[in-house]
Amino acid sequence: MHIFANPARFLSIARPLTPWLGWGGALLIALALIPGLFLTPSDYLQGESVRIMYVHVPAAWLGMAGWSGIAVSSLMQLIWRHPLAAVAARAIAVPGALFTGLCLVSGSLWGRPTWGTYWEWDGRLTSMLILFFLYLAYIALSSAGAERGSNDRISAIFGVVGAANIPIIHYSVEWWRTLHQGQSIGLGGSKIDPSLLWPLLVSTLGFSLLFAAIVLMRMRAMLAEAKIEARLKRMTAE
Amino acid sequence: MAIKAKNQRLVLALLALVALVGAALLAMSALKDQAAYFYTPSDAKKDHVDVGRAVRLGGMVQKGSIQRLADGVTINFVVTDNVETVPVRFQGIVPDLFKEDSGVVAEGSFQPDGSFVATNILAKHDERYMPPQVSMKNPAMHESESLKK
16 A cells, blocks of 8 residues: 555556546446436335345445545545545545535435335444534535645544444444334345345445546545645745 | 554544444434334234324235225225234325335234224335246246335
C-alpha cells in the first residue's frame, strides 16, 4: 500500500484506471439490471417487488463498505501520516452517503408493498439511518478540516470511531428481533435461488466498480485543487 | 531501545480499536432485550406485559387460524412461536404478505382475557428468495432460518 502514498505515482495509475472502472461498472450494471428488472423470474412470495433488491442490496453494501474504507484510510493517515489517505477518506464520504441514502429510500419503497410500512424503528433500519447521519457529520467535519489544512486528525479519529456502527448494522438482524429479515447470503451458502442471485451479484460488482471510479475521480479533483492552490500561493508570493 | 514514532502510533491505534469494538459489543449486548422490535408470545407471557400497554407482538400466523368475520373488515388469527400462542383480533387492511404459516408483527395491546387487539398489522418475511416453481420443488429452500427465532 505504501507505494501508492506518493501522489504522483498514484495519479499515473488512477488516471488510466478511472475510465475502465467507470465504463466497466456501467456495463455490468446494465447487464444485471436489464434482465433483473424485466426478464428474471419474480419471487414466490413478494412477486415483482423483489426486483428492488438489485438496487437496494448493492447500495447497502456500498454504504457500509464506504465507511469501512474511510476507517482504513483514517487509520493509515493516523499511523503513517500518508497525505493521500486523508484525501481518499474525504473522496469516499460523498458517494458513501449517496449510496446509504439510496439504500434507505429503496428499502422504504420496498417495505411498503411487502411489510406494509415505509418505515419502522427496528434495529437494522435505525442503525442504517445512523450510518447516513454519520456520513453527513463526517462530510461537514472533513470539509471544515480541509479548510484548516492537511493535518486534519479530528475527522480521521471520527472516521475510525464511526466504524463501530458497521458491525452493529451487520449483526442487528441476528442480535435483536427485527422486522427486517436475516442474512440471505452467508458462509453456509445462499438462501436466494440462483435465477434471482446472479443479477444481484453482477449488479453489486457493477455498482462497486462505479463507486471506485467515482472515488478515484474525486481524489484526482482534490489533488488538482490542492495543486492550483499551491500554485496561486506561489504566484501571489512572487 | 527507541521505538519509532510510527510503530508507537500503530500499537496505540490498534489498542484503541480493540477497546472501541469491545465497548460497542458490550453496549449492544446490554441492549439486547431493550432493542428487540417485538415480543414473542413466550416473552409476553414471561414478562407479564401490562394489559392496555402499546406493544408489538410478533411470530408466525398459525396455520388454519385466519378467520374473516362477516362484517368484512374484522379478522381473527393466532400468533405462535411454536411454544405459546396468542389470539389476535384486527379491524382493517392487512399487507399482501400477511398469510398463514408466515411471519407477522402486530401493533396493539393485550386485553384482560389474554387476547391481543391489533391496531396495525405488518408482514415479516424471511431471508429466502426464489421463483414460484422452485418454491414447490426444492426442499432445501423450505427451511426458514430467521423466522424460527
